[in-house]
Amino acid sequence: MFLSRIKRSIYLFLMEVVNIYMNTVDYQSLLDQVQKPARYLGKEINAVYKPPGDIDLHLALAFPDLYEVGMSHLGIKILYALSNNIPGVYAERVFAPAWDMEELLRTKRLPLFSLETGTSLCAFDLVGFTIQYELSYTAILNMLELGGIPLHSEERKKGDPFVMGGGPGVFNPEPLAPFFDFFVIGDGEEILPELLLEYRRWKKSGDAERRSFLRQIASIPGIYVPSFYEPVVREGKFAGLKPLLSGLPSVITKRTVDLEDSFYPEAFLVPYMNIIHDRAMLEIFRGCTQGCRFCQAGIIYRPVRNRSISRLRELGKNIIAGTGFEELSLASLSTSDYPGIEELVDALNEEFKDKDVQLSLPSLRADSFALRLADRVQKNRGGGVTFAPEAGTQRLRNVINKKITREEILGAAEEALFSGRNHIKLYFMIGLPTEKEEDLLGIAGLVREIAAVSGKAKKNKRSSFRITVSASTFVPKAHTPFQWEPQISLEEIKRRQNLLKREFRSNRKVNFTWHEAEMSFLEAVFARGDRKLAPALQKAYQMGSRLDAWSDEFSFSLWERAFRETGINPDDYAAFQPGYEDSLPWDHIDTGVSKDFLKKEHLRAIKGELTGDCRLEGCRGCGLKNCPGIQVTRDVPV
Amino acid sequence: MKYISHLDLQRTCIRALRRASVPVALSQGFNPQPRLVFAAPLAVGIEGRNEYFDLFLTSFWDGTLLKQVLQEQLPAGLEIKATLPVDLHAGPLSALVEAALYVALFPVFPEEYAHILTDILEAEEFIVLRAGKNKGREVDIRPFIYNLETKKGSDTTRLFMLLATGSRGGARPEEVLAKFPGETKTVKVYRENIFIQNGEALITPGGEALQEYLERLRKS
Numbered sequence: 001m002f003l004s005r006i007k008r009s010i011y012l013f014l015m016e017v018v019n020i021y022m023n024t025v026d027y028q029s030l031l032d033q034v035q036k037p038a039r040y041l042g043k044e045i046n047a048v049y050k051p052p053g054d055i056d057l058h059l060a061l062a063f064p065d066l067y068e069v070g071m072s073h074l075g076i077k078i079l080y081a082l083s084n085n086i087p088g089v090y091a092e093r094v095f096a097p098a099w100d101m102e103e104l105l106r107t108k109r110l111p112l113f114s115l116e117t118g119t120s121l122c123a124f125d126l127v128g129f130t131i132q133y134e135l136s137y138t139a140i141l142n143m144l145e146l147g148g149i150p151l152h153s154e155e156r157k158k159g160d161p162f163v164m165g166g167g168p169g170v171f172n173p174e175p176l177a178p179f180f181d182f183f184v185i186g187d188g189e190e191i192l193p194e195l196l197l198e199y200r201r202w203k204k205s206g207d208a209e210r211r212s213f214l215r216q217i218a219s220i221p222g223i224y225v226p227s228f229y230e231p232v233v234r235e236g237k238f239a240g241l242k243p244l245l246s247g248l249p250s251v252i253t254k255r256t257v258d259l260e261d262s263f264y265p266e267a268f269l270v271p272y273m274n275i276i277h278d279r280a281m282l283e284i285f286r287g288c289t290q291g292c293r294f295c296q297a298g299i300i301y302r303p304v305r306n307r308s309i310s311r312l313r314e315l316g317k318n319i320i321a322g323t324g325f326e327e328l329s330l331a332s333l334s335t336s337d338y339p340g341i342e343e344l345v346d347a348l349n350e351e352f353k354d355k356d357v358q359l360s361l362p363s364l365r366a367d368s369f370a371l372r373l374a375d376r377v378q379k380n381r382g383g384g385v386t387f388a389p390e391a392g393t394q395r396l397r398n399v400i401n402k403k404i405t406r407e408e409i410l411g412a413a414e415e416a417l418f419s420g421r422n423h424i425k426l427y428f429m430i431g432l433p434t435e436k437e438e439d440l441l442g443i444a445g446l447v448r449e450i451a452a453v454s455g456k457a458k459k460n461k462r463s464s465f466r467i468t469v470s471a472s473t474f475v476p477k478a479h480t481p482f483q484w485e486p487q488i489s490l491e492e493i494k495r496r497q498n499l500l501k502r503e504f505r506s507n508r509k510v511n512f513t514w515h516e517a518e519m520s521f522l523e524a525v526f527a528r529g530d531r532k533l534a535p536a537l538q539k540a541y542q543m544g545s546r547l548d549a550w551s552d553e554f555s556f557s558l559w560e561r562a563f564r565e566t567g568i569n570p571d572d573y574a575a576f577q578p579g580y581e582d583s584l585p586w587d588h589i590d591t592g593v594s595k596d597f598l599k600k601e602h603l604r605a606i607k608g609e610l611t612g613d614c615r616l617e618g619c620r621g622c623g624l625k626n627c628p629g630i631q632v633t634r635d636v637p638v
Numbered sequence: 639m640k641y642i643s644h645l646d647l648q649r650t651c652i653r654a655l656r657r658a659s660v661p662v663a664l665s666q667g668f669n670p671q672p673r674l675v676f677a678a679p680l681a682v683g684i685e686g687r688n689e690y691f692d693l694f695l696t697s698f699w700d701g702t703l704l705k706q707v708l709q710e711q712l713p714a715g716l717e718i719k720a721t722l723p724v725d726l727h728a729g730p731l732s733a734l735v736e737a738a739l740y741v742a743l744f745p746v747f748p749e750e751y752a753h754i755l756t757d758i759l760e761a762e763e764f765i766v767l768r769a770g771k772n773k774g775r776e777v778d779i780r781p782f783i784y785n786l787e788t789k790k791g792s793d794t795t796r797l798f799m800l801l802a803t804g805s806r807g808g809a810r811p812e813e814v815l816a817k818f819p820g821e822t823k824t825v826k827v828y829r830e831n832i833f834i835q836n837g838e839a840l841i842t843p844g845g846e847a848l849q850e851y852l853e854r855l856r857k858s
Contacts, residue, residue: 032683032824037641045653045713270653272642324653324711355656356664 027118030110034100038273039067042115045270046323048084048091049116057200059083059091060114060124060161064131064139065547067095071269072277074331075167076130079188081265089196092116094127096139096547097146105146112146121147126199127161128184131169134526135519135548137176140165141541144179151538153181153227158208162199170224171254171300172478172586175529175537177226181214185222185589186254187286189262194220218248222255224589231531231585238530240583253590256626259286259305266318270325279327279360280319284312284344288333289615292390293401293605294432296477297333299598300591303627304615309340313347320357328352329360336365336373337615345376366404366412375419384423385416391432392442398608399434401601406446413450422465424450430496430514431474431488433605440496443471444503451509468511471500473520476576477527478586479593481601486575487524493517518556519548524574530585533573536566594623639715640686640828644679651691654711660704663694677731677843678738678803678832684811685828688719690843692731698723720844731843734834735804737784739851740811743826747788747795754817755786755797766813782809789856798852803832830855 031037061080063070070076076093083091092114097105105112111120121127121143129140141151149163150156156163165173166184173183184191195217202213218225228248229241243250268280287304288297307315316328328348330338338344348359359377364370366387374385389409391397397404413424428443447469454465473493476485488496497514504512526533540562547553563570578584580599587595597620604611614620619627642650652672655662664670673694680686701721709718744751758764764780782802789796801809811827833840833848840848 029824031641037682038643038646041641043713043715045650045657045711270650272646272650274645274649321657324656326653326656 027113030101030104030108033104034098036067036098036273038271039095039098040101040113040115041272042093044272046267047116047269048080050084050090054088055090056088056203057090057126057196058119058124059089059196060094060119060121060127061091062094062121062127062129062140062143064096064129064136064143065549066098067271068273068275070095070130071271071275073130073132074281074283075188077265077268077281078263079128079130079192080269081267082189082263083192083196085263086193086196088200092119092124094121094143094147096136096143099546099553102142102146102546111148112143122149122161124161125203126164126196128164128166129180131165131167131173131176133169133549134523136169137526137537138541138545139547140176141179141538142546152178154178156181156210158210160210162210162213164195168297168300171296171589171591172527172529173224173226173589174531174585175526175533177531178534180226181210182217183224183226184255185224185252187257187262190255190257191220191222195223215245218245221249221253224252229588238583238585241588251588251590254300254592256303256592257305259283260307260311264307264315266315266322268319268323268325270323277329278325279329280323280325281329281331282312282316282319283307283331284335284338285332288337289613290334290337290403291401291601291611291613291620293399293481293601294390294429294474294477296480299479299593301333302591302593302622302624304337305628306338309344309347312344313351316348317351320352320355326356327358327360329362331362333363334365335361335363336367336370337613341373342376345373349377367408368412368415371412371415371419384425385421386425386427387412388427389446390427390429391435391439392428392444392446393439395608396432396435396439396442398610399605400429400432401605401611403610403613406449409446410449410453414453417454417465423468424454424465425468425470426450428469428471429474430471430500431493433474433482433485434608435474435488435496437499440499441503443469443500447504447510448507451507454509465509466511467509468513469500469504470513471497472515473517475520475524475527478584479589479591479598481598481605483528483584483598484578484580484602486577487521489571489575490517490521493520516551516554518559519551519554521570521574522548522556522559525570526573528576528585529573533568536562536568536570539566592624597622639713640683643682644676647680648674648676648691650713650716654708655693657711658707660699660707661696663696675730675732678735680829681810681812684740685826687828688831688842689829690731690832692724722844731834733805734843735832736802736835737800737833737840738803738808739830739833740799740801741828741830742797742799742811742815744795744797745793747790747797751818752788755788758783758814758817759786764809766816777807779809779813782807783814786814798830798855800833800848 031040061076063073063076080091080093083089094112094114097112111122113120127149144151144163149160162181164182164184165176165180166188170183170185184195198217198220202216214225217223218228228244230244232239232242271278285304285306287301289304290298292298320328332338335341345359361374361377364374366389387409389404390402391400394406416424426447430440447467451467474487476482476487494517497517501512504510540559543558543562545555545558601611611620652674662672662674665673675692677690680689701723705718705721761780763778764783765776766779767774768777784800784802787798799811799814801811815825831842831851834843842851
């Protein structure tokens with residue numbers, strides 16, 4: 001114990017020396033030696049630089065993936081601009097290093113650094129990770145260790161940063177619990193300013209005890225300090241989390257921002273290098289009431305909150321003026337559902353009529369309304385259109401509550417092809433609850449029907465067209481009606497993928513792609529994981545697992561070994577099929593939607609009953625308090 | 639700025655022009671693009687001291703004003719040195735580029751290096767292996783090496799490399815530097831200027847003759 005403390009202080013001292021060195025010399029020479037130096041350059045248009053003397057809180061916004069992925073993410077841009085708008089606060093970005101940069105950092109014993117000032121991660125006050133998907137978990141550990149921050153919350157001492165997590169991934173934070181000091185549940189715009197204020201108050205108070213800061217913020221709604229809670233096991237079974245201190249909430253309720261009045265960035269960062277989504281994003285609304293039963297976003301972002309057309313027009317104008325982006329994407333979970341979407345598109349078209357700005361509408365429904373809408377914004381009608389029927393038969397679409405019929409899909413496909421598009425992309429999911437052979441064959445059947453439609457179109461208009469069919473594998477997610485459902489086994493995933501591959505093999509118009517089965521399996525393990533998974537995660541990381549979402553970096557055998565060596569049977573998680581009365585590892589995180597509603601939805605799913613969209617058909621009783629929709633639909637029986 | 643690629647640089651300039659509300663003309667065709675064309679792409683990792691691009695506008699803009707509004711929108715590290723109106727019928731600069739002058743800065747330049755220089759210039763050929771589509775291919779770059787000369791300063795020795803560049807083939811500075819033993823990868827290299835053909839002589843796109851330019855450079 002004593003010895004390790006000595007080692008640690010030497011380490012800290014070295015880090016300090018290195019840090020000074022970093023800022024002045026070696027940072028440049030690193031850039032000369034990596035493949036894509038623009039990933040680590042910073043200095044983009046709208047990047048924020050503040051004089052060191054003006055800063056009393058230094059925040060690292062960390063994204064556990066490469067620059068080109070993280071910079072395509074809306075959340076980090078909102079938080080970056082929001083935090084930097086607060087006087088005294090300086091937020092910088094840190095992304096996961098690519099393999100070549102990691103190797104350089106390790107061989108030269110340099111810490112992972114921020115983009116703006118090249119500050120090592122361990123020198124920040126707060127390090128906040130955006131947690132988007134399960135396969136980024138090892139990248140988080142890698143960034144912590146490379147950044148010189150002890151992996152475990154309990155090992156962090158005075159002077160170490162506080163490590164926090166936010167984003168959709170924290171709605172089941174348990175597999176990450178020991179690595180984080182706290183999690184922020186819900187909309188960041190709502191909670192971050194309050195948290196930063198609290199931190200500055202604590203820092204100014206001169207109280208150096210980490211624990212007292214954590215105790216203080218543990219009472220802020222939406223903040224979850226995992227070390228203050230302990231799993232209770234009764235008769236060998238998980239029986240919920242128990243607060244270890246008095247006065248702590250037993251349930252952490254997510255925070256929800258009033259979107260219309262909330263902060264939205266206008267000075268979007270403009271990257272030098274080509275990133276995944278190289279465009280400005282205008283979030284038109286948050287939340288979704290479609291009610292697809294596999295979808296976690298549809299639950300955790302409730303209620304639906306719209307920005308007004310006038311605000312969106314103003315934001316759109318300023319964003320384009322301040323960035324020079326050629327494209328403005330109207331972001332949401334289901335763009336067709338924006339009330340007044342046509343008026344909005346017209347207003348933006350009017351705003352940009354002399355500006356050569358392309359509007360894009362992702363996440364459209366597969367219907368002719370959506371196509372006409374797309375035609376309104378697309379300057380050239382060629383190119384592709386994407387539909388997500390998700391399942392191959394009406395029965396299974398009813399199970400998942402995807403309210404679209406075969407006729408609507410075929411009608412939309414026909415219209416798409418006749419209007420000059422030459423590419424249709426279709427998203428399906430395999431392994432959905434109750435899926436049978438005929439549902440898989442139904443996918444092939446539906447695609448064949450679309451191909452036949454496009455055959456007709458070919459004679460009339462286009463000489464070439466393609467159909468891309470993409471099949472992902474169902475991953476049961478926490479807080480969804482399907483949280484009680486198992487994932488099908490790895491062997492079964494592969495069998496069903498092979499069945500589809502055979503179906504499409506002879507069809508030259510169809511390009512069939514699928515997700516790697518082992519990745520979906522791993523996702524399922526962690527999506528409904530608990531604290532017992534943390535050692536396996538750490539093991540996999542230590543054995544070399546990195547950036548698992550990049551297939552060339554992914555090694556499943558390594559994960560298998562990590563599970564074996566830590567005594568975990570991953571099937572217990574992926575195939576987890578709890579009863580309704582069982583405590584679930586994420587029950588202490590409250591999305592506002594009641595477990596009872598999820599249960600009812602699950603039962604309706606099994607019976608193949610659709611549940612209407614509450615915005616159109618009245619409140620469905622999801623349990624959400626303060627839902628703005630409730631007033632409108634008060635008279636509708638629940 | 640030397641860490642961003644040619645395409646990144648182009649995009650950066652286009653977006654700066656858009657922010658500055660400069661009316662850039664678009665190309666014809668199915669997928670119209672802003673008409674901004676760099677004279678000669680610069681490799682990642684090499685700094686450019688005098689780079690050029692052709693820019694087409696939909697209406698006439700005063701050069702001084704253009705320079706000023708564009709400069710305001712460019713990130714630090716990109717400086718507009720001058721704007722020149724060009725006859726619409728003049729060919730694109732990229733088609734006229736003949737040579738580029740690179741400068742490598744050696745902290746030490748031993749006698750051995752001087753011999754290597756002489757050897758390169760006296761040799762009949764200079765074969766390098768370049769990456770091809772499938773396998774590498776051998777290229778003789780000797781005809782593309784127009785001149786190599788050094789100028790010894792107080793703390794560094796400058797190596798001037800006048801190399802052919804453009805559509806008719808060329809040599810790359812790193813190919814020449816690879817001839818020197820030791821860690822030449824860390825030698826700082828920048829592109830000083832590019833040259834176009836003017837009758838028998840080479841001149842900068844701004845009109846300065848190569849010999850005068852070199853003379854001025856040697857004295858600096």
